Amino acid sequence: MNEDLRKNIRQIAPYTAGERPDRPGIVKLNTNENPYPPSPGVIEAFRSLAPEDFRLYPDAESTDFRRAAAKFYGLAENQVFPANGSDDALALIFLTFFNSGKPVLFPDVTYSFYPVWSRFFGVPFETAPLDADFRINPSDYSRENGGVVLANPNAPTGVALGPDEIRYILDKNPGVIVALDEAYIDFGGISAVPLLREYDNLIIVHTFSKYRSLAGMRLACALGSAELIACLGAAKNSYNSYPISRAGQCIAAAAFADDAYYRACAARIALTREKFVGDMAKLGFRTLPSAANFVFTAHEKMKAKEIFLYLKEKDIYVRHWDLPRIGNHLRITVGTEEQMEKVVTTIKEFPEVNKNHHRKIGAKTHE
Numbered sequence: 290m291n292e293d294l295r296k297n298i299r300q301i302a303p304y305t306a307g308e309r310p311d312r313p314g315i316v317k318l319n320t321n322e323n324p325y326p327p328s329p330g331v332i333e334a335f336r337s338l339a340p341e342d343f344r345l346y347p348d349a350e351s352t353d354f355r356r357a358a359a360k361f362y363g364l365a366e367n368q369v370f371p372a373n374g375s376d377d378a379l380a381l382i383f384l385t386f387f388n389s390g391k392p393v394l395f396p397d398v399t400y401s402f403y404p405v406w407s408r409f410f411g412v413p414f415e416t417a418p419l420d421a422d423f424r425i426n427p428s429d430y431s432r433e434n435g436g437v438v439l440a441n442p443n444a445p446t447g448v449a450l451g452p453d454e455i456r457y458i459l460d461k462n463p464g465v466i467v468a469l470d471e472a473y474i475d476f477g478g479i480s481a482v483p484l485l486r487e488y489d490n491l492i493i494v495h496t497f498s499k500y501r502s503l504a505g506m507r508l509a510c511a512l513g514s515a516e517l518i519a520c521l522g523a524a525k526n527s528y529n530s531y532p533i534s535r536a537g538q539c540i541a542a543a544a545f546a547d548d549a550y551y552r553a554c555a556a557r558i559a560l561t562r563e564k565f566v567g568d569m570a571k572l573g574f575r576t577l578p579s580a581a582n583f584v585f586t587a588h589e590k591m592k593a594k595e596i597f598l599y600l601k602e603k604d605i606y607v608r609h610w611d612l613p614r615i616g617n618h619l620r621i622t623v624g625t626e627e628q629m630e631k632v633v634t635t636i637k638e639f640p641e642v643n644k645n646h647h648r649k650i651g652a653k654t655h656e
């Protein structure tokens with residue numbers, strides 16, 4: 290590429306998602322996908338799709354989607370903004386709501402897409418450090434700012450804030466938008482959706498990728514006051530006027546109707562998670578209290594990167610970031626019971642873990 294050409298092109302460092310290895314037999318626990326299939330109603334909705342659903346443009350208002358979401362959340366239809374995955378909704382939120390020129394606040398350890406959007410859209414930002422236990426300190430969000438973005442439960446820690454802490458942050462920020470990314474809320478957190486009745490500065494994003502097992506469909510929604518949702522719609526229609534696909538609208542409506550199925554899957558995942566945390570503790574791993582479908586864990590002696598590379602060699606993919614503060618942690622998605630047992634037995638066979646483990650047990654017997 291010649292220099293003139295290069296000068297005309299925007300160079301950016303994008304967000305990098307977890308690897309997507311595509312070989313049979315791989316245990317893929319690196320992007321927090323749900324190990325269980327979508328609900329029976331979703332499969333039926335998928336089978337009911339006709340060629341017309343592909344030939345024709347979708348309903349620009351996403352009426353069926355909005356109606357189903359409004360009913361599910363107890364909101365009005367104009368309080369729902371359908372999106373192509375929550376990354377789509379969150380990007381639009383950065384673009385639409387953070388225009389004061391003041392820095393937007395989010396934690397130093399959080400979804401690594403937030404700083405990427407900030408830079409991409411020219412939104413100044415400041416990060417507030419999580420405390421030593423990787424918890425968000427609500428009072429960090431009471432200083433002057435241009436908006437607040439929080440993942441609740443936080444990623445990649447899995448640690449959740451309670452409703453009182455959320456309320457505190459909303460009360461301290463009446464003049465700016467507080468965006469809550471509740472991607473994992475249904476695995477053990479308490480949603481702030483009921484607070485929408487009281488707070489007009491609150492916007493909440495829910496994805497269908499985790500709890501509803503639909504990562505491949507790219508579906509999500511933003512929820513807020515009718516006024517905020519109209520602003521998002523205006524921004525969206527300024528660059529891409531069609532919403533989610535016809536197939537997506539049909540499938541999303543079916544997913545809302547099948548919540549009992551998804552609740553059962555989430556309960557099973559929570560049980561698997563607690564068993565896994567216990568098994569890992571016996572191997573010397575300390576895991577943060579997780580309200581999500583993943584855990585954030587560190588071994589007392591072994592380097593996370595070495596365990597990460599060892600697991601990868603054994604075709605088990607988890608997530609590791611070579612970054613300050615979190616470089617010695619692994620983020621492991623909670624899959625099926627079988628998958629998690631495989632992680633545990635594989636780590637047990639890791640010579641280094643074994644060595645440390647025996648040494649520790651040996652030390653105890655001499656006490």
Ligand SMILES: *Cc1c(COP(=O)(O)O)cnc(C)c1O
Nearest residue numbers: 374375376400440444472496498
């Ligand atoms: C997975 C994830 C998303 C992205 O979800 P999509 O709807 O698949 O785009 C957003 N925020 C957090 C915190 C996530 O972990």
